[in-house]
Amino acid sequence: MHELGIAELARGLDAGEYSSEELTREVLSRIERLDKTLNTFITVDAEGALAAARGADERRAAGQAGPLTGIPLAHKDIFCTNGLRTSCGSRMLDSFIAPYDAAVVERLGANGMVNVGKTNMDEFAMGSSNETSYYGPVRNPWDTGRVPGGSSGGSAAAVAARLVPAATGTDTGGSIRQPAALCGITGIKPTYGRVSRWGMIAFASSLDQGGVFARSAEDAAMVLGAMAGFDERDSTSVEQVVPDYSAALDQPLKGLKVGLPKEFFGEGLEDGVRAAVDAAIAVLKEQGAELREVSLPNLGLSVPTYYVIAPAECSSNLSRYDGVRFGYRCEDPRDLEDMYKRSRGEGFGAEVQRRILVGTYALSAGYYDAYYLKAQQCRRLISEDFRKAFEAVDVLVGPTAPETAFGLGERADDPVKMYLSDINTLAVNLAGLPGMSIPAGFADGLPVGLQLIGNYFDEGRLLAVAHQYQQHTDWHRRAPEEQS
Amino acid sequence: MAGIFGKHTICGNFRALLPMRADCGVLFTSPVHIHGEILMSLSPEEVRAVAHLARLAVDEQRIPDYSRDLSRILELVEQMQAVDTASVEPMAHPLDMAQRLRPDEVTEPNQRERFQAIAPAVEDGVYLVPRVIE
Numbered sequence: 001m002h003e004l005g006i007a008e009l010a011r012g013l014d015a016g017e018y019s020s021e022e023l024t025r026e027v028l029s030r031i032e033r034l035d036k037t038l039n040t041f042i043t044v045d046a047e048g049a050l051a052a053a054r055g056a057d058e059r060r061a062a063g064q065a066g067p068l069t070g071i072p073l074a075h076k077d078i079f080c081t082n083g084l085r086t087s088c089g090s091r092m093l094d095s096f097i098a099p100y101d102a103a104v105v106e107r108l109g110a111n112g113m114v115n116v117g118k119t120n121m122d123e124f125a126m127g128s129s130n131e132t133s134y135y136g137p138v139r140n141p142w143d144t145g146r147v148p149g150g151s152s153g154g155s156a157a158a159v160a161a162r163l164v165p166a167a168t169g170t171d172t173g174g175s176i177r178q179p180a181a182l183c184g185i186t187g188i189k190p191t192y193g194r195v196s197r198w199g200m201i202a203f204a205s206s207l208d209q210g211g212v213f214a215r216s217a218e219d220a221a222m223v224l225g226a227m228a229g230f231d232e233r234d235s236t237s238v239e240q241v242v243p244d245y246s247a248a249l250d251q252p253l254k255g256l257k258v259g260l261p262k263e264f265f266g267e268g269l270e271d272g273v274r275a276a277v278d279a280a281i282a283v284l285k286e287q288g289a290e291l292r293e294v295s296l297p298n299l300g301l302s303v304p305t306y307y308v309i310a311p312a313e314c315s316s317n318l319s320r321y322d323g324v325r326f327g328y329r330c331e332d333p334r335d336l337e338d339m340y341k342r343s344r345g346e347g348f349g350a351e352v353q354r355r356i357l358v359g360t361y362a363l364s365a366g367y368y369d370a371y372y373l374k375a376q377q378c379r380r381l382i383s384e385d386f387r388k389a390f391e392a393v394d395v396l397v398g399p400t401a402p403e404t405a406f407g408l409g410e411r412a413d414d415p416v417k418m419y420l421s422d423i424n425t426l427a428v429n430l431a432g433l434p435g436m437s438i439p440a441g442f443a444d445g446l447p448v449g450l451q452l453i454g455n456y457f458d459e460g461r462l463l464a465v466a467h468q469y470q471q472h473t474d475w476h477r478r479a480p481e482e483q484s
Numbered sequence: 485m486a487g488i489f490g491k492h493t494i495c496g497n498f499r500a501l502l503p504m505r506a507d508c509g510v511l512f513t514s515p516v517h518i519h520g521e522i523l524m525s526l527s528p529e530e531v532r533a534v535a536h537l538a539r540l541a542v543d544e545q546r547i548p549d550y551s552r553d554l555s556r557i558l559e560l561v562e563q564m565q566a567v568d569t570a571s572v573e574p575m576a577h578p579l580d581m582a583q584r585l586r587p588d589e590v591t592e593p594n595q596r597e598r599f600q601a602i603a604p605a606v607e608d609g610v611y612l613v614p615r616v617i618e
Contacts (some may be wrong), residue, residue, distance in 0.1 A: 097602055099595070099598050193579060206577060232584075301564065303560065307561055324611050326604075328604075335615075336614050337539070338541075339613060342541045344539055344541065345541030345543070348540070353540060353550070354550065354557070356540060357540070357554055358558075360534050361526070361534045371561065374564050376574035377573070378569060379575040380572050381572060383578070415557060416560050419557075419560070430578070431578060432578020432579055
């Protein structure tokens with residue numbers, strides 16, 4: 001069963017070949033057997049999952065099952081789950097039991113999906129390797145000496161290792177697309193505002209967006225369709241109709257105008273990644289897509305711009321963790337200030353502290369204009385580049401990451417080197433566009449991701465292009481060897 | 485309400501951690517210009533000052549590392565200064581949308597007990613913190 005995707009599992013459930021309870025037991029037993037090495041889960045909720053699965057089976061018996069009813073999934077531990085620990089990968093929230101469900105959790109639950117647990121992640125989603133988690137690093141199932149990418153590394157690795165057919169993620173600067181690429185699976189980050197942020201723990205509010213990991217574009221379309229849509233509880237949620245993504249998957253590629261931003265193919269791109277991406281582009285061309293070189297001249301500015309805006313917003317968002325109402329509180333505080341300072345100093349790990357410090361500095365008097373305001377201006381320039389590109393083409397295509405998965409510990413001591421891993425993904429968040437990564441082959445045995453970037457609210461087209469590509473390739477069906 | 489005069493007191497609206505622009509400029513040195521380029525670095529003292537603003541107790545042993553890391557990050561960020569943005573409108577929201585407004589009505593039910601069940605310390609319905617009034 002673990003080899004099957006969501007659409008196939010739904011057919012099996014409908015045909016009565018197995019129940020959701022049996023499917024969920026299989027998922028739980030694989031997690032038990034394989035996750036000691038991979039460390040993709042922070043919390044497994046066997047009891048809750050089995051109860052939800054039995055509920056799904058009852059609804060199916062009553063003729064009330066939808067396409068996702070009874071399908072197991074995992075949530076990134078950034079989404080609040082009522083009554084279940086939501087740690088955000090941090091000591092700060094190690095004992096935090098959320099008193100409500102995030103909108104994403106609520107919607108997928110209402111669609112009958114069975115939550116089996118909460119996946120590991122970089123602390124507060126700050127990282128590109130899943131090494132900043134309080135719960136230890138996640139290992140890449142393709143090579144356990146390497147990172148899965150981050151920050152949604154647990155979700156990506158769990159789907160790649162065939163532990164769950166789908167998992168949620170969030171993407172502030174590449175945190176869905178980069179781990180999807182490094183783990184060889186499909187991941188989509190929708191347009192900013194498409195998926196409700198309600199109950200999704202905030203990192204950088206002008207960039208954060210929820211999305212999904214799955215084995216194929218077809219599966220991702222089903223899950224995204226269920227989680228997207230307007231939510232009045234999120235002030236940045238967009239009032240736009242969500243099209244039927246599954247129904248739109250069969251658009252042929254003929255005549256599709258594909259832009260190749262030349263900046264994605266410059267210095268720093270590993271040869272093996274370049275070869276795989278070139279081959280993927282050739283597949284699109286064979287299917288009738290028209291290729292055009294385009295330019296995003298300010299792409300290089302996205303790293304400095306992002307590393308002002310994201311830390312500035314993080315320093316503000318994370319000011320709520322003060323040891324008063326919830327979360328970690330230090331032992332025996334001398335006074336109020338000591339309690340604030342030590343609760344935060346002991347509750348946050350090094351990378352979160354670095355970003356709070358950078359953000360606090362960038363927002364401080366005399367520096368606001370030079371950093372935050374300047375970064376917002378650069379953000380406009382980056383965004384304008386995309387606007388111009390989309391006047392000429394329908395989608396943009398390139399490598400998701402310039403390299404394959406790097407070794408555990410290799411970059412942990414050099415934040416700037418780590419930040420540069422995100423060079424190809426950050427600009428998409430700054431512009432607020434939808435982006436996707438799909439498996440496009442291997443370089444030295446490690447997965448390579450192809451990034452697809454669409455115009456605002458054009459997730460349906462990205463999913464359709466990805467689906468057509470997956471009809472003509474089988475990279476998305478490749479699974480890593482099991483290591484227990 | 486024994487809390488107010490006893491060992492603990494009530495914590496009111498907590499705004500101290502929001503970014504403070506007005507009261508901290510004097511803590512930092514100005515950017516250093518060498519050969520026409522701006523070189524930014526944060527000394528250990530400056531790291532301590534920023535950590536205080538962020539209400540973050542930073543391990544003394546980590547200060548030199550943070551000073552080095554933050555200086556590198558600021559060096560990276562300085563690349564922005566090479567771009568002329570004089571006439572560029574800052575972009576605060578990726579879709580350039582304004583905040584949606586709603587009628588000014590009470591919509592949230594009171595769930596005090598539920599929310600206080602996860603608090604580090606409460607008593608008689610109030611959050612307890614170390615005493616601030618002598």
